[in-house]
Amino acid sequence: MATVINDQLHADLPTVQFQHIVSHVEGSKFEKLLFVVRALWAFFTTSQVDAVHIHVASAASFYRKSLFVWAARLRGKPAFLHVHGSNFNSFYTGSAAPLRAYIRWVFAQCARTLVLSETWRQFFTQHIVQNRVEVLHNGVHVDRFEECRTPMVDTSHFLFLGRLGVRKGVYDLLEAIDQLVNQHQQRHLRFLLAGDGELAEVQALIDAKQLQEQVQVLGWIDSQGKMELLKQVSTMVLPSHNENLPMAILEAMAAGKVIISTTVGGIPDLVKSGTNGFLITPGDVPALSSSILQVSSNPTLAARIGACNIACVSNSFNLRTINEQLAQLYQAAIAEAAGTVR
Template identity: 30%
Template sequence: MTQTNRVSICHVAVGDLWAGAEVQLKVLLSKLVLRPDLNLSVILFNGGRLSEEIERLGIPVSVFPEDEWGSGKMLFELVRKFQRSDMKIIHTHKYKDTILAAPAAKLCGIPYVVRTVHGLREPFEGLEAFKMSLYESIERTVHRLCVNSIIGVSSQIERRYMAEGAVPRVVCIRNGIDLEKKPIQADRWLTRKELGVDAETCLIGTIGRLTPVKGLSYLLQAVPILLRQRANVRLLIVGDGVIRKDLEAQARDLGIGENVVFLGHREDTLELMQALDIFVLPSLSEGIPMALLEAMAASRAVVASRVGGIPEIVDDGVEGILVEPMDVTRLAESCLRLIDSPETAMKMGEQARKKVVQEFSATAMADRVAGLYKELVTSR
């Protein structure tokens, strides 16, 4: 296919984090870049890990430094960049990149804007809740005036934006995990030894940002219940964030400091995942969490909150156990059930792996996104 026949698509993202949405964007681009019919480029508002990962894929990346430029100059530079291009589709991913890049695209006559919604608004209170409501009002206006299609990563998100009615086309394309990469052959027992965990100890773990919406305070509250029933339990918390010190203080106050390990940010999360006996995700809000997909791909038994897109991934009692958010007693009971029945945990882990392979591959996700692009450019 000649260069002139390829559809030019620019992804625009804030890129200030390396978390679920950013990992998902990198996974998507790693598959889209293989398609001869697409010409990809990326604009990020921050340098860092995401920029580095995308550059490794051979995709051109432009960094528009938001901290230096401010919103006015950002909009001006986006317009200038778009005017000099032959882009047909701008694809945005979060609030800030959408309210800047979508209007810029329309000002420049770029035909189509696609926006992926990676999760619904996290719960806030007081002034923060008011601010988020204001942001959502601005976002709805931008959607109505500038966006042609919204991708929701879960059916819950799809229903929410279909009900809003601001955008002509809303579709559900669930997150995917790259199952084609060579699996890491981690030595489970060596990793556990490095962590100081013996074969008789049940290692429960979670991986993600340490923020209030992840519900880790409730997981810590469940640990004393577990210890009263089973002495050989350790909790591994992998990740960093704004509430790390608060969580560490809570663990000390609960008297479980010796049973909880805070590892901070780690690059070897897949190896750590394989060392776990049970993966727990006690979130208060989620889209389609990458950490959960990775745990299932590693055949780990999972206990997770019944929120967001999680019930679309885990059938309760089949691939794992679902609990209501903030239900500390049920969270502990579910972990105890898996501790007391290794056969059940193993069976659920096997079913979890099977589910991810069949329904959540990165290739299938990218094919659906590329299909949406094709529908848009051939609709006129």
Template identity: 30%
Template sequence: MKKTKLLFITPFPPPFGGIAILSQSILNAGLKDCFDVITINTSKKALREKIDSVRFSGILNSFKNYLKLIKACHSNRDAKYAYITGTSNWAILRDFLYLIILKFYNIEILFNLHGTRKLEQSNGLIKWVSQKAMAYSTYILSPTRVDFEAAKKLSNRPAKVKLFYNATNLSVPVEPKYKNLLNAKEDVTLIGIGRLSDAKGAYDLIPLVIQLIDKGHPIKLIWIGRGAYEADDKWASDLINKQSAKTQNRIHLLKDLTEEEKFNYLQQADLFVLPTKNDNLPVSILEAMACGLPVISTYMGAIPEVIIPNKNGWLINHSNTSELKSGILNALKQKDKFPDMGKQNTEDFNRIYNAVNRVNELVAMITNSPN
């Protein structure tokens, strides 16, 4: 049987941001087994992606992507569906033109739209364009329940808004350890993954861990990820170099790891910590869950929908180093709970956050498309 064609318009790694990893995960989780997938990679393919700025290279990249999409639509006149990722911020102005091109070719749109929870307080133009984009779409896919509820209120047809959690497809086999840390003097390894930036909470976490180590707490920290800017990497390097040799040996800042290396570090760690200040549902949290780690994170986006305090982790308010300190120390006092929390996270990952589930949802939506 001939497969239905699906245009897949989204960034792919590099850079290794959450949306890019989500997109690659869905593709790797069997999407090509279900559809004839035509990918349009909208990434600039740069290892280091500058954020929070508009640059000529970004504008040029957008125009190249518009031309790629027009060519793909023209070459695949029998394509009926397109999956596209976007965000309800200034980027929606760029993404909206993708939707116009798709509508011109009468292609139904499944729009994975992040950030609709912020639309009521957004710039009027962003809100207007976002609502137009939702109106053009056959389905709006929301990565969090709060985004889902906000999108339903703003959509011209609430029934087409679907909850579509971030997910990942593990690129390497993992075997959760569920370690018992019964020795009070045994080191506890904390691990965080993401941009080494203030937005991910690294500027709060790293100095705090240094303080705790200096006070004699038996902890280590591994952070995996480049800075959003070169200045972030320099800040962290300068900070670590000022510390004693003992402290330096307990803090490891890693970048450009292979997937195998990343998951090896995750499986050897004891507690995942990501005090993020601006996220929907970080893929790194899902990866930590798959590896059987309890999680400390913040009340951001869908994180409270995933991490339930004292069940599979702990939550704190972002940008609050006092709460972060209390959260880590509280977790250290409850090391006996780590194995059960880790098992709960592995179970939740397999049941909900494995990318195979998102592929099945896409198949169901396209099969039952109202058009």
């Protein structure tokens, strides 16, 4: 979510001027509550507001951000709820009936609900709000990843980029690597695991399976470190159990990498299995192993898929185009609120 917000704030949109109000801070419950109150005060004391764009996840994030939907309603301004949470479906279905009713009411007050994929649009229109649900994909600055498009990268090198834990499927990946290395003797394979999370647990499992030569845990990396890693690999592996529309996959596609991932969230909007990557069912370790082996043994296929991914992102997920779509949505909602559009 932070990447999307930052890109939005720095968008080159002559007709739009953003004022960013942060509503969350780490700390005690009292500190968090005080911060929300201050954010609401900042909103009500901001003189010129035409529309309110609210980025939201699930659980506590939703309830906190719903206060700003109320605030926008009180000021008579159109609100956009932009949903990023990868588990919003389970959050909604797992809530008690009164809370589900409140969730539906909040979204019904919004001028637009923005979701990241067609899969999520279908969920929201079926369960939460029938109208004014728009797909606004995450996007990337495609040209920034040109330096990562190294055509001669060894197809035996793979990158996992995300929080190390169950949700992102890192333990499934380690099981697949174990099969490939210790059962099928694919000892030439190399995997870089970049991200925060359960670093000690992951390293302990690597040691137990004697995969130290094949797998390196790098921990959290910054933007420049990410670019350097993308230069070294042919493939991004993200076998997630739960996702929305991962920026890591979009960025790897812009860098011309093969994608191995799963059929969850908005990922099928990005990756068509066999065309620009490989999609498996979450938790299907044999299929994950097979996909890794297929890429590592077929440099021609990897090169073709990489070129396809660059074209796909350039055509459909270019951030400039997506920002223009967002500006048009703002204009339409503002016009509707002013009663100039029927």
